[in-house]
Amino acid sequence: EAGVVQSPRYKIIEKKQPVAFWCNPISGHNTLYWYLQNLGQGPELLIRYENEEAVDDSQLPKDRFSAERLKGVDSTLKIQPAELGDSAVYLCASSPGLASRGEQFFGPGTRLTVL
Amino acid sequence: GQQLNQSPQSMFIQEGEDVSMNCTSSSIFNTWLWYKQDPGEGPVLLIALYKAGELTSNGRLTAQFGITRKDSFLNISASIPSDVGIYFCAGQRKTSYDKVIFGPGTSLSVIP
Numbered sequence: 001e002a003g004v005v006q007s008p009r010y011k012i013i014e015k016k017q018p019v020a021f022w023c024n025p026i027s028g029h030n031t032l033y034w035y036l037q038n039l040g041q042g043p044e045l046l047i048r049y050e051n052e053e054a055v056d057d058s059q060l061p062k063d064r065f066s067a068e069r070l071k072g073v074d075s076t077l078k079i080q081p082a083e084l085g086d087s088a089v090y091l092c093a094s095s096p097g098l099a100s101r102g103e104q105f106f107g108p109g110t111r112l113t114v115l
Numbered sequence: 116g117q118q119l120n121q122s123p124q125s126m127f128i129q130e131g132e133d134v135s136m137n138c139t140s141s142s143i144f145n146t147w148l149w150y151k152q153d154p155g156e157g158p159v160l161l162i163a164l165y166k167a168g169e170l171t172s173n174g175r176l177t178a179q180f181g182i183t184r185k186d187s188f189l190n191i192s193a194s195i196p197s198d199v200g201i202y203f204c205a206g207q208r209k210t211s212y213d214k215v216i217f218g219p220g221t222s223l224s225v226i227p
Binding site: 004040041042043044045048056091093101102103104105106107108109 | 119146148155156157158159160163165203205206207214215217218219220
Protein backbone atom coordinates (compact mmCIF):
# COMPACT_ATOMS: atom_id res chain seq x y z
CA GLU A 1 0.00 0.00 0.00
CA ALA A 2 1.42 3.36 -1.02
CA GLY A 3 1.93 5.89 1.74
CA VAL A 4 1.20 9.60 1.76
CA VAL A 5 2.91 11.25 -1.19
CA GLN A 6 4.14 14.83 -1.11
CA SER A 7 5.84 16.96 -3.71
CA PRO A 8 8.14 18.65 -4.08
CA ARG A 9 10.45 17.33 -1.36
CA TYR A 10 12.46 20.55 -1.34
CA LYS A 11 11.73 24.08 -2.50
CA ILE A 12 13.87 27.19 -2.41
CA ILE A 13 12.27 30.51 -3.30
CA GLU A 14 12.86 34.19 -2.77
CA LYS A 15 10.64 36.12 -0.41
CA LYS A 16 7.43 37.53 -1.87
CA GLN A 17 7.25 34.68 -4.39
CA PRO A 18 4.33 32.22 -4.39
CA VAL A 19 4.79 28.53 -3.63
CA ALA A 20 2.54 25.49 -3.70
CA PHE A 21 2.78 22.06 -2.11
CA TRP A 22 0.89 18.96 -3.20
CA CYS A 23 -0.24 15.97 -1.17
CA ASN A 24 -1.87 12.68 -2.14
CA PRO A 25 -3.16 10.79 0.91
CA ILE A 26 -3.41 7.05 1.40
CA SER A 27 -6.18 5.63 -0.74
CA GLY A 28 -9.48 5.58 1.11
CA HIS A 29 -8.43 8.02 3.82
CA ASN A 30 -11.14 10.64 4.22
CA THR A 31 -9.27 12.95 6.57
CA LEU A 32 -6.30 14.99 5.41
CA TYR A 33 -4.12 17.28 7.50
CA TRP A 34 -1.52 19.92 6.71
CA TYR A 35 1.05 20.60 9.42
CA LEU A 36 3.86 23.12 9.80
CA GLN A 37 7.02 21.91 11.51
CA ASN A 38 9.67 24.41 12.54
CA LEU A 39 13.18 23.24 13.34
CA GLY A 40 13.36 21.60 16.75
CA GLN A 41 9.61 21.61 17.27
CA GLY A 42 6.69 19.26 16.84
CA PRO A 43 4.17 19.53 14.01
CA GLU A 44 1.51 22.23 14.33
CA LEU A 45 -1.82 21.81 12.60
CA LEU A 46 -2.61 24.29 9.83
CA ILE A 47 -5.78 22.80 8.40
CA ARG A 48 -7.79 19.59 8.60
CA TYR A 49 -10.13 18.26 5.89
CA GLU A 50 -12.92 15.73 6.15
CA ASN A 51 -13.38 14.75 2.51
CA GLU A 52 -13.53 18.09 0.68
CA GLU A 53 -14.66 20.13 3.69
CA ALA A 54 -12.21 22.08 5.83
CA VAL A 55 -13.38 21.21 9.35
CA ASP A 56 -10.61 23.07 11.19
CA ASP A 57 -8.66 25.92 9.60
CA SER A 58 -8.39 28.07 12.70
CA GLN A 59 -4.57 27.98 12.66
CA LEU A 60 -4.18 28.77 8.96
CA PRO A 61 -2.86 32.32 8.36
CA LYS A 62 -5.48 33.18 5.81
CA ASP A 63 -3.89 36.41 4.67
CA ARG A 64 -1.21 34.49 2.81
CA PHE A 65 -2.01 30.78 3.09
CA SER A 66 -4.72 28.91 1.24
CA ALA A 67 -5.56 25.25 0.77
CA GLU A 68 -7.93 23.19 -1.27
CA ARG A 69 -9.08 19.60 -1.58
CA LEU A 70 -11.57 19.94 -4.39
CA LYS A 71 -12.44 16.29 -5.03
CA GLY A 72 -11.83 15.06 -1.52
CA VAL A 73 -8.67 13.21 -2.49
CA ASP A 74 -5.44 15.10 -3.11
CA SER A 75 -4.78 18.56 -1.71
CA THR A 76 -2.74 21.67 -2.42
CA LEU A 77 -1.38 24.15 0.12
CA LYS A 78 -0.33 27.56 -1.22
CA ILE A 79 1.58 30.49 0.23
CA GLN A 80 1.40 33.84 -1.51
CA PRO A 81 3.50 35.80 -0.91
CA ALA A 82 6.09 33.82 1.01
CA GLU A 83 7.97 35.46 3.88
CA LEU A 84 11.32 34.59 5.45
CA GLY A 85 9.55 33.16 8.51
CA ASP A 86 7.72 30.61 6.37
CA SER A 87 10.90 28.55 6.06
CA ALA A 88 9.96 25.22 7.61
CA VAL A 89 8.88 21.67 6.78
CA TYR A 90 5.28 21.31 5.61
CA LEU A 91 3.89 17.89 6.46
CA CYS A 92 0.79 16.26 5.08
CA ALA A 93 -0.94 13.44 6.93
CA SER A 94 -4.05 11.34 6.44
CA SER A 95 -6.28 9.06 8.46
CA PRO A 96 -9.27 6.85 7.69
CA GLY A 97 -11.58 9.35 9.39
CA LEU A 98 -11.91 11.89 12.16
CA ALA A 99 -12.74 9.03 14.52
CA SER A 100 -9.33 7.41 13.93
CA ARG A 101 -8.41 8.32 17.51
CA GLY A 102 -5.38 10.42 16.69
CA GLU A 103 -3.65 7.84 14.54
CA GLN A 104 -2.30 9.60 11.49
CA PHE A 105 -0.03 8.61 8.64
CA PHE A 106 2.48 11.25 7.58
CA GLY A 107 4.18 11.98 4.31
CA PRO A 108 7.89 12.82 4.12
CA GLY A 109 7.23 16.56 4.06
CA THR A 110 8.29 19.46 1.86
CA ARG A 111 11.21 21.47 3.16
CA LEU A 112 10.72 25.13 2.21
CA THR A 113 13.54 27.64 2.30
CA VAL A 114 12.65 31.30 1.74
CA LEU A 115 15.62 33.54 0.89
CA GLY B 116 -2.92 27.68 24.28
CA GLN B 117 -2.60 24.01 24.93
CA GLN B 118 0.96 22.83 25.28
CA LEU B 119 2.80 19.60 25.89
CA ASN B 120 6.21 19.46 27.54
CA GLN B 121 8.70 16.69 26.90
CA SER B 122 11.79 15.75 28.85
CA PRO B 123 14.56 15.32 28.39
CA GLN B 124 15.00 17.57 25.36
CA SER B 125 17.84 15.37 24.15
CA MET B 126 19.75 12.34 25.34
CA PHE B 127 22.88 10.44 24.41
CA ILE B 128 23.06 6.82 25.47
CA GLN B 129 25.21 3.76 24.88
CA GLU B 130 23.86 0.96 22.74
CA GLY B 131 22.15 -1.61 24.93
CA GLU B 132 21.01 0.87 27.57
CA ASP B 133 17.39 1.45 28.49
CA VAL B 134 15.76 4.82 27.78
CA SER B 135 12.99 6.68 29.55
CA MET B 136 11.27 9.86 28.44
CA ASN B 137 8.10 11.60 29.48
CA CYS B 138 5.47 14.06 28.41
CA THR B 139 3.41 16.33 30.62
CA SER B 140 0.52 18.71 30.22
CA SER B 141 -1.37 21.16 32.39
CA SER B 142 -4.60 19.85 30.87
CA ILE B 143 -6.24 16.44 30.89
CA PHE B 144 -5.91 14.37 27.72
CA ASN B 145 -8.10 11.45 26.71
CA THR B 146 -5.65 10.04 24.17
CA TRP B 147 -1.87 9.86 24.27
CA LEU B 148 0.24 8.94 21.26
CA TRP B 149 3.94 8.43 20.72
CA TYR B 150 5.48 9.08 17.30
CA LYS B 151 9.05 8.73 16.04
CA GLN B 152 10.56 10.90 13.32
CA ASP B 153 13.68 9.97 11.38
CA PRO B 154 15.68 12.69 9.57
CA GLY B 155 14.00 13.79 6.37
CA GLU B 156 10.87 11.77 7.04
CA GLY B 157 7.47 12.32 8.60
CA PRO B 158 6.55 11.04 12.06
CA VAL B 159 5.51 7.40 12.39
CA LEU B 160 3.10 6.23 15.07
CA LEU B 161 4.68 3.90 17.63
CA ILE B 162 2.08 3.46 20.34
CA ALA B 163 -1.43 4.78 21.06
CA LEU B 164 -2.98 4.90 24.55
CA TYR B 165 -6.67 5.45 25.25
CA LYS B 166 -7.26 4.74 28.92
CA ALA B 167 -5.81 6.19 32.12
CA GLY B 168 -3.30 3.76 33.62
CA GLU B 169 -3.01 1.78 30.39
CA LEU B 170 0.36 0.18 29.75
CA THR B 171 1.05 -0.85 26.15
CA SER B 172 4.07 -2.47 24.55
CA ASN B 173 5.32 -2.59 20.97
CA GLY B 174 8.42 -4.76 20.82
CA ARG B 175 11.10 -3.07 22.92
CA LEU B 176 8.91 -0.01 23.45
CA THR B 177 6.53 0.39 26.37
CA ALA B 178 4.32 3.40 26.97
CA GLN B 179 1.99 4.32 29.80
CA PHE B 180 -1.01 6.61 30.07
CA GLY B 181 -0.59 8.45 33.37
CA ILE B 182 -3.23 8.04 36.06
CA THR B 183 -3.74 11.80 36.30
CA ARG B 184 -4.33 11.87 32.50
CA LYS B 185 -1.87 14.75 32.38
CA ASP B 186 1.21 12.74 31.50
CA SER B 187 2.58 9.81 29.57
CA PHE B 188 5.84 7.87 29.57
CA LEU B 189 7.81 6.00 26.93
CA ASN B 190 10.49 3.44 27.69
CA ILE B 191 12.83 1.79 25.21
CA SER B 192 14.70 -1.28 26.38
CA ALA B 193 18.08 -2.44 25.10
CA SER B 194 18.55 0.45 22.68
CA ILE B 195 20.01 -0.16 19.23
CA PRO B 196 21.45 2.29 16.66
CA SER B 197 18.20 2.42 14.66
CA ASP B 198 16.41 3.88 17.69
CA VAL B 199 18.09 7.19 16.85
CA GLY B 200 15.56 9.88 16.03
CA ILE B 201 13.13 12.35 17.54
CA TYR B 202 10.32 11.03 19.70
CA PHE B 203 7.16 13.10 19.89
CA CYS B 204 4.35 12.68 22.32
CA ALA B 205 0.95 13.83 21.13
CA GLY B 206 -2.51 13.93 22.57
CA GLN B 207 -6.16 14.64 22.09
CA ARG B 208 -7.96 16.49 24.87
CA LYS B 209 -11.54 15.50 24.41
CA THR B 210 -13.11 13.31 21.77
CA SER B 211 -11.51 11.44 18.94
CA TYR B 212 -12.58 14.35 16.74
CA ASP B 213 -10.27 16.78 18.52
CA LYS B 214 -7.11 17.90 16.83
CA VAL B 215 -3.90 16.19 17.83
CA ILE B 216 -1.41 18.37 19.71
CA PHE B 217 2.28 17.48 19.47
CA GLY B 218 5.04 18.04 22.00
CA PRO B 219 8.43 19.55 21.08
CA GLY B 220 10.14 16.17 20.94
CA THR B 221 12.99 14.30 22.61
CA SER B 222 16.05 13.74 20.44
CA LEU B 223 17.70 10.36 21.04
CA SER B 224 21.25 9.54 20.02
CA VAL B 225 22.64 6.02 20.46
CA ILE B 226 26.38 5.54 20.65
CA PRO B 227 27.47 2.14 19.26
